[in-house]
Structure formats: C-alpha cells, structure tokens
Amino acid sequence: xxxxxxxxxxxxxxxxxxxxxxxxxxxxxxxxxxxxxxxxxxxxxxxxxxxxxxxxxxxxxxxxxxxxxxxxxxxxxxxxxxxxxxxxxxxxxxxxxxxxxxxxxxxxxxxxxxxxxxxxxxxxxxxxxxxxxxxxxxxxxxxxxxxxxxxxxxxxxxxxxxxxxxxxxxxxxxxxxxxxxxxxxxxxxxxxxxxxxxxxxxxxxxxxxxxxxxxxxxxxxxxxxxxx
Numbered sequence: 001x002x003x004x005x006x007x008x009x010x011x012x013x014x015x016x017x018x019x020x021x022x023x024x025x026x027x028x029x030x031x032x033x034x035x036x037x038x039x040x041x042x043x044x045x046x047x048x049x050x051x052x053x054x055x056x057x058x059x060x061x062x063x064x065x066x067x068x069x070x071x072x073x074x075x076x077x078x079x080x081x082x083x084x085x086x087x088x089x090x091x092x093x094x095x096x097x098x099x100x101x102x103x104x105x106x107x108x109x110x111x112x113x114x115x116x117x118x119x120x121x122x123x124x125x126x127x128x129x130x131x132x133x134x135x136x137x138x139x140x141x142x143x144x145x146x147x148x149x150x151x152x153x154x155x156x157x158x159x160x161x162x163x164x165x166x167x168x169x170x171x172x173x174x175x176x177x178x179x180x181x182x183x184x185x186x187x188x189x190x191x192x193x194x195x196x197x198x199x200x201x202x203x204x205x206x207x208x209x210x211x212x213x214x215x216x217x218x219x220x221x222x223x224x225x226x227x228x
Contacts (some may be wrong), residue, residue, distance in 0.1 A: 004082045007092050012191055013099045017089060017189045024086075024185065025199055031068045034061070035171045042164055043056050051161035058163045065171060070125055072178055072191050077117035086185060087114055093188070102191045110184060113177055 006011050038061050047053065078085040090106065093099045106114070190197045 005084070007096070010099060013089075013093055014189065014192045016084070017185060017192065020075060020084060020086060020089060021182070021189060023084075023186050024072065024178070025180055026073045027068055027075065028175070028182065031065065031171070031178070032074065032175055033169065034064050034068065035175060037061075038065075038164065038168050038171070042161075042168060047161040047164055049160065049162045049165060052158040053161055053164055055156050055159055058159045058167075060062075061164065062167060065167070069174065071073070073121035073124065074116055075113060076178070076181055077121040080117060086181065087118055090114075090188075099192060103188055103217070104191065104193075106184070110181070114181070116179075 005012070005016060007016060041047070041057070045051070045053075074083065074085060076086045079087050079091070090103075090179070093103055094105075186197055186199070
C-alpha cells in the first residue's frame with residue numbers, strides 16, 4: 001500500500017497545501033490560546049522576574065506549548081521522506097514545470113526562517129548527545145567525578161518568574177513567525193488555484209471520535225504497509 005502522496009498536477013499540489021494550511025491554522029490557534037492563558041496568569045499574579053512560581057505551573061505551560069510547537073515545527077520544517085511539511089512542499093513545487101512558474105520565490109529572509117525551523121526541529125525533537133557533551137564539560141570544570149553514587153535528581157519546588165516571562169516573550173515571537181509563514185502558504189495556494197483563498201472558521205457542535213480515527217488508522221496502515 002502506498003504511503004507517499006504524489007504531487008503530479010496542480011490539483012495534487014492544491015489539495016496538499018490546502019490540508020497543510022488547515023493543520024497549521026488549527027495548531028497555531030491552539031498555540032495562540034495557550035499563550036493568551038500564560039499572559040493572563042502572568043498579569044493576574046503580577047509575575048516579575050524574581051517572583052517565585054510553583055514549578056508545576058511552569059512545567060504545565062511549557063509542556064503544553066512544547067507539544068503544539070513540535071507539531072508546528074514538523075508541519076513547516078520537516079524534510080524527511082513522506083513527511084507533510086511546507087519545506088518539502090516548496091522544494092517539490094519549485095521544481096515542477098507548471099506549479100513552479102505560478103509561485104513567487106520565497107524571500108531570502110523567509111528562506112532563512114524556514115531553515116532555522118528545520119534546524120530547530122532536528123535539534124529539538126530528539127534528545128541530542130550535544131547536551132551530554134555540554135554537561136560533561138561543566139562537570140570537568142567543577143571537578144566532579146565521572147561515577148556518581150547515589151545518582152542525584154534535583155527537584156525544585158519553585159522557579160523564578162523569569163521562566164514564565166521568557167516563555168511568554170519567546171512564544172510571542174514564534175507566533176508571529178508562524179503567522180508570517182501561514183500568510184505565505186495562503187498566497188501560494190491562491191497562485192496555484194488562480195483565485196484568492198481565504199480561511200473561514202466554521203463552528204460545529206460535536207466531532208465524533210470515529211471521524212478522526214478512520215483517517216488516523218488509514219494513515220497508520222499505509223505507514224506500516226498493511227492493507228485493510
């Protein structure tokens with residue numbers, strides 16, 4: 001069973017990018033909501049750089065944002081085989097004889113930003129050994145022994161407010177960057193279908209689990225090469 005989405009014509013490119021826009025917009029909306037919740041917490045609790053904040057509060061905000069940001073990093077910067085991402089889309093589209101002529105080139109600044117997202121995704125979505133190398137250098141400078149017994153795991157009760165303030169400032173910048181790329185996605189889509197494309201949010205009451213699972217299960221079966 002095939003698992004790669006082939007981009008053979010304009011309709012394929014339009015379908016691919018349309019769904020990429022949907023996934024990106026949904027994830028970005030969640031990310032923006034989490035950021036608003038963080039800003040509200042900072043304001044309501046009058047957080048300053050030195051305010052003591054329960055560690056669990058910071059971890060909850062950080063983990064929620066990290067999870068959604070990982071999705072957005074993949075949607076934009078993943079360049080692995082069979083991955084759906086804007087970086088791969090542009091790479092393929094720019095080489096296509098028909099679609100490539102319709103799209104405007106990415107600005108040098110946007111290319112740079114997307115490459116940073118690509119590098120961030122590669123570094124951030126696994127536990128790099130460079131972290132161990134950095135920690136080893138610190139241990140050597142401090143004269144710590146290589147064999148530690150007992151193994152000490154430090155568990156702080158609180159963090160300083162700067163943790164939340166830095167997270168909020170960084171998230172604000174990231175949201176702006178993602179929105180800039182989303183605007184470019186929409187522009188690309190408009191060029192491909194040769195009409196202006198807008199996003200419309202349509203509210204529905206309830207989504208059933210079966211609707212989502214049928215797509216997820218189909219994707220999983222294609223990924224592992226099994227047929228129904």
